[in-house]
Amino acid sequence: MLTLAKYSVGVGDRFAHQARAQLRACQLAGEAGVEVIPVWNKSNREHTIIGSEPTATRAAADAAVKALGWTKPYHVDADHIRLETVERFLPSCDFYTIDVADSIGQPAHAGAVKIFSARHPELLGTVAIPGVSEPFTTTPQDVERIVGKYLKAVKDAGAIYNKITWIKGRDNFITEVSMDETDAPQTPQELLLILAALADENVPLQTIAPKFTGRFNKGVDYVGDLVQFEKEFRDDLAVLAFAVKKFRLPANLKLSVHSGSDKFSLYPIINRALRDTGAGLHLKTAGTTWLEEVIGLAESGDEGLALAKQIYAKALAKKDELCAPYATVIDIKATELPDAETVNGWTAEQFTGALRHDQSHPLFNPSLRQLVHVGFKVAAQLGEVYLAMLRKCETAIARNVTANLYDRHLKLLFVS
Numbered sequence: 001m002l003t004l005a006k007y008s009v010g011v012g013d014r015f016a017h018q019a020r021a022q023l024r025a026c027q028l029a030g031e032a033g034v035e036v037i038p039v040w041n042k043s044n045r046e047h048t049i050i051g052s053e054p055t056a057t058r059a060a061a062d063a064a065v066k067a068l069g070w071t072k073p074y075h076v077d078a079d080h081i082r083l084e085t086v087e088r089f090l091p092s093c094d095f096y097t098i099d100v101a102d103s104i105g106q107p108a109h110a111g112a113v114k115i116f117s118a119r120h121p122e123l124l125g126t127v128a129i130p131g132v133s134e135p136f137t138t139t140p141q142d143v144e145r146i147v148g149k150y151l152k153a154v155k156d157a158g159a160i161y162n163k164i165t166w167i168k169g170r171d172n173f174i175t176e177v178s179m180d181e182t183d184a185p186q187t188p189q190e191l192l193l194i195l196a197a198l199a200d201e202n203v204p205l206q207t208i209a210p211k212f213t214g215r216f217n218k219g220v221d222y223v224g225d226l227v228q229f230e231k232e233f234r235d236d237l238a239v240l241a242f243a244v245k246k247f248r249l250p251a252n253l254k255l256s257v258h259s260g261s262d263k264f265s266l267y268p269i270i271n272r273a274l275r276d277t278g279a280g281l282h283l284k285t286a287g288t289t290w291l292e293e294v295i296g297l298a299e300s301g302d303e304g305l306a307l308a309k310q311i312y313a314k315a316l317a318k319k320d321e322l323c324a325p326y327a328t329v330i331d332i333k334a335t336e337l338p339d340a341e342t343v344n345g346w347t348a349e350q351f352t353g354a355l356r357h358d359q360s361h362p363l364f365n366p367s368l369r370q371l372v373h374v375g376f377k378v379a380a381q382l383g384e385v386y387l388a389m390l391r392k393c394e395t396a397i398a399r400n401v402t403a404n405l406y407d408r409h410l411k412l413l414f415v416s
């Protein structure tokens with residue numbers, strides 16, 4: 001089996017121009033004594049909006065690795081794929097995030113829940129799991145309810161996994177299962193039953209992305225109860241360690257935190273939990289790098305700043321259309337968005353001050369930041385005009401991409 005390292009970071013790169021700057025952040029972690037493996041992730045939705053192909057993501061990753069002399073593993077992730085969208089990723093990807101969130105709550109075959117219950121008498125009653133805050137007590141009704149809710153999703157994960165193995169061979173890729181894009185978070189008890197069912201289905205997942213408690217808005221900090229998050233996160237780690245032994249899942253099975261960029265209030269909590277337990281982690285980021293591109297454009301002044309302002313103005317004009325697909329993961333206050341004319345008068349310092357994720361900066365504007373986050377379609381429509389400016393402003397952009405990923409993410413999570 002192709003094995004994913006203990007610490008890994010998903011580095012989404014929407015326009016496939018920042019792979020080197022992102023890889024540099026992993027090198028900095030290495031220089032600080034911690035191995036963090038890069039995984040270039042891009043979802044089918046992102047490819048569709050931008051009009052790109054997975055082969056471009058692979059080519060950018062390969063070129064960055066060559067340019068920087070990276071000798072450790074690296075991967076390319078077919079992010080959030082389903083049975084009907086996996087095909088075009090198969091030649092380029094060695095990491096598959098199997099997204100079964102849409103199947104949660106759909107009825108499984110009637111007999112399947114009974115078969116699961118008969119196979120797993122050990123999950124009934126009080127199950128003492130080392131490290132959980134309180135033992136779970138599971139009744140037959142709980143099993144029926146939880147397995148009834150998730151079994152169809154698990155079966156679908158099995159079907160997608162099998163499709164990938166037919167083409168790739170089972171030893172040549174890493175499997176992640178994601179359930180984050182759904183309404184209700186999964187409790188640690190649910191996670192245990194989901195893992196038992198995935199093991200029954202012979203899906204050798206190395207990472208699982210549950211939906212955690214609280215809001216993981218795009219590009220901004222976590223909104224929720226930190227005490228509750230810490231409790232559930234640690235319980236999830238305990239459940240994973242238990243499930244690995246109990247259900248013979250891959251020994252390196254770890255949590256994957258999606259929409260994981262910019263969650264600054266969570267990083268010390270996660271860092272402590274990883275240290276205390278020795279667990280690994282996959283942190284998935286995507287749009288945070290695109291925001292650094294816009295910051296780098298603005299910082300460059302002149303034409304770069306002018307293009308950054310143009311992107312903002314267009315995003316503001318198309319706000320409703322851009323926000324619609326992300327309605328549940330953004331929280332924009334329309335009254336806090338400056339009009340295009342105001343922004344046109346800004347200096348580079350004012351623009352970057354509003355956009356950069358520095359919560360202590362007096363100009364920081366989380367509504368503006370979230371709008372630009374979902375506004376990458378505007379840059380995609382600018383096409384070669386945008387890409388040419390990325391190349392022109394490369395120095396400033398690369399500096400911001402690397403510093404954001406290393407100083408504000410990897411360092412706090414894995415190195416501190």
Ligand SMILES: [Zn+2]
Pocket residue numbers: 080178180181209258259
């Ligand atoms: Zn996700």
